[in-house]
Amino acid sequence: xxxxxxxxTRSYRAMRTIRDFEERLHVEFATGEIPGFVHLYCGEEASxxxxxAHLTDSDTIASTHRGHGHCIxxxxxxxxxxxxxxxxxxxxCRGKGGSMHIADLSLGMLGANGIVGGGPPLIxxxxxxxxxxxxxxxxxxFYGDGASNEGSTLESLNLATVxxxxxVFVVEDNGxxxxxGASYACAGxxxxxxxxxxxxxxxxxxxDFFAVYETAGEAIAHARSGKGPAMLHVHLSxxxxxxxxxxxxxxxxxxxARERAEHDCLVNxxxxxxxxxxxxxxxxxxxxxxVKSEIEAAVVAAxxxxxxxxxxxxxxxxxxx
Numbered sequence: 001x002x003x004x005x006x007x008x009t010r011s012y013r014a015m016r017t018i019r020d021f022e023e024r025l026h027v028e029f030a031t032g033e034i035p036g037f038v039h040l041y042c043g044e045e046a047s048x049x050x051x052x053a054h055l056t057d058s059d060t061i062a063s064t065h066r067g068h069g070h071c072i073x074x075x076x077x078x079x080x081x082x083x084x085x086x087x088x089x090x091x092x093c094r095g096k097g098g099s100m101h102i103a104d105l106s107l108g109m110l111g112a113n114g115i116v117g118g119g120p121p122l123i124x125x126x127x128x129x130x131x132x133x134x135x136x137x138x139x140x141x142f143y144g145d146g147a148s149n150e151g152s153t154l155e156s157l158n159l160a161t162v163x164x165x166x167x168v169f170v171v172e173d174n175g176x177x178x179x180x181g182a183s184y185a186c187a188g189x190x191x192x193x194x195x196x197x198x199x200x201x202x203x204x205x206x207x208d209f210f211a212v213y214e215t216a217g218e219a220i221a222h223a224r225s226g227k228g229p230a231m232l233h234v235h236l237s238x239x240x241x242x243x244x245x246x247x248x249x250x251x252x253x254x255x256x257a258r259e260r261a262e263h264d265c266l267v268n269x270x271x272x273x274x275x276x277x278x279x280x281x282x283x284x285x286x287x288x289x290x291v292k293s294e295i296e297a298a299v300v301a302a303x304x305x306x307x308x309x310x311x312x313x314x315x316x317x318x319x320x321x
Contacts, residue, residue, distance in 0.1 A: 001214050008279055011053055011209060013287045015045040015266055017078060018069045020295045022240075025068075025085065028299065029244045035087050036098045041069030043207075043239035046265035047172055048073035050212025051140060051232070054220045060108040060126040060139045062119035064172075065100045066238075067112025070142055074109045076102065082298035088305035094316050095308045105319070108137075117150025119143050120169060124156050127165035127229075138224045140168045145186055146177020148193070157197045160229035167229040168219050172206065174238045179250045194231040206236030207263040210272065237263060 022042045029038050041048070044066075052073035055061070063070040071081055076092060084091030085099045092102050103111030110126065113119050123139035130137035147153055148171055160167045171190050175182050194201035200222055204215035212234060219230040237259040241248045248256070273279040 001210065003210075003213065003278075005279065007053055008273060009283070009287070011049050011213070012266075012269060012273075012279070012284060013291065014049045014052075014073050015209070015269065016287055016291045017294070018042075018045045018048070018072045019266060020291050021068060021072060021078060021081070021298075024295050024299060026240065026244065033303070034085055034099075036100070037065075038085070038099050038244045039064075039066040039242065040238070040240040040244065041066050043259060043263075043265075044172060044174065044236045045069055046209040046212050046269070047170070047206040047234045047236055048142070050209050051142075051168075051170055051216040051220075053213055054217050055108070055138065055140065057107050058135060058137050060110055060123065060130075060137065062110045062122040062126070062139075062141045063112045064116075064119060064142055064144060064147065065112060065114050066144070067100070067102060067142075071102050071104070071109055071112065074104075075107050076104045076109055078294055079298040079301055080104075082295075083302040083305050086302040086305070087307060088302055089308050089312070090301070090305040094312065096312075096316065117143060117147040117152040119147075120153045120156035123167055124159050124163075124165060127160065127167040127223075128163060130166050131163070136224060138166045138168060138220055140170060140220070142170045142172055144177060145171060145173040145175065145182040145190075146180070148173075148190065149177070149186060154193075157193070157199070157229070157231075161197045161199055164226075164228040166223045166226065168216075168223050168232055169229065170216075170232045170234060172234050172236060174236050176238075176242070176250070178242045179246075181250070190231065190233045199228060200230045201233065202230060203233045204235070206234035207265045207268065209265055209269050 022040045048069040080092040084102050087095045100112050100114040119141040123141040127139035191201045202215045202219045204211040219232040222230045274281050
């Protein structure tokens with residue numbers, strides 16, 4: 001598999017940005033300054049970045065309530081995201097969406113979503129638009145193993161096949177639907193579910209950027225070629241609770257520590273590219289430093305930005321597109 005230096009560099013920067021963004025939110029949320037809920041994507045960076053590396057601004061994605069990583073992977077500005085999470089006027093959605101409703105339609109990012117299983121129906125509509133407009137676009141839905149049991153998801157799989165839509169359904173399977181183990185709650189297999197709707201099934205290790213990039217490329221190429229939808233099943237692990245404040249008493253002792261030590265996608269990426277001289281360690285160090293400064297500046301700017309005023313209440317409630 002050949003991946004250009006430009007794609008490798010951009011992908012590492014995106015994964016590092018997601019990691020630092022989330023780690024900083026973990027700290028900031030504990031101060032009580034951030035309103036609402038926050039669901040972190042740490043540990044899953046290679047999935048969102050490996051998939052979105054194949055997409056353009058003309059392609060569309062729909063996310064979950066764990067959506068920060070998907071936003072950054074699709075190119076949403078970090079400073080606007082941070083301000084949005086702090087509920088400020090300078091946020092991507094003018095501070096009205098918060099963590100679970102960040103959207104940037106100019107980049108094809110249809111939004112994070114507070115409804116479990118809410119993304120798959122959205123991308124059926126987007127995929128139908130791509131098909132009717134014949135713009136060669138693809139629509140991608142990210143959803144979890146818990147959402148894979150929702151009726152809205154199963155109806156979307158059916159509709160996408162019936163209409164032969166250019167859609168990819170990405171199951172980010174971290175083993176838990178909130179606090180319930182997938183082994184307890186999910187009947188059968190995701191592969192069998194794809195087969196039941198007559199769509200190709202792809203599977204990969206979500207802690208390995210290169211595996212995700214290659215497999216996602218095959219799934220997206222299938223959908224983009226006009227052959228109908230595909231399912232991509234990504235196996236990964238989240239490093240924090242379902243939400244910030246989740247004590248994770250349902251996870252085995254030492255489970256998260258082992259995942260961090262043995263399956264860190266950033267560490268694995270760095271080891272791979274430096275060992276075979278695809279990128280230099282010094283170049284990666286420069287990215288690390290640059291991202292650290294970017295996140296710090298985003299936090300400072302967000303805290304200093306004004307909150308929405310009463311006069312803003314009815315503005316930007318509806319959008320036309």
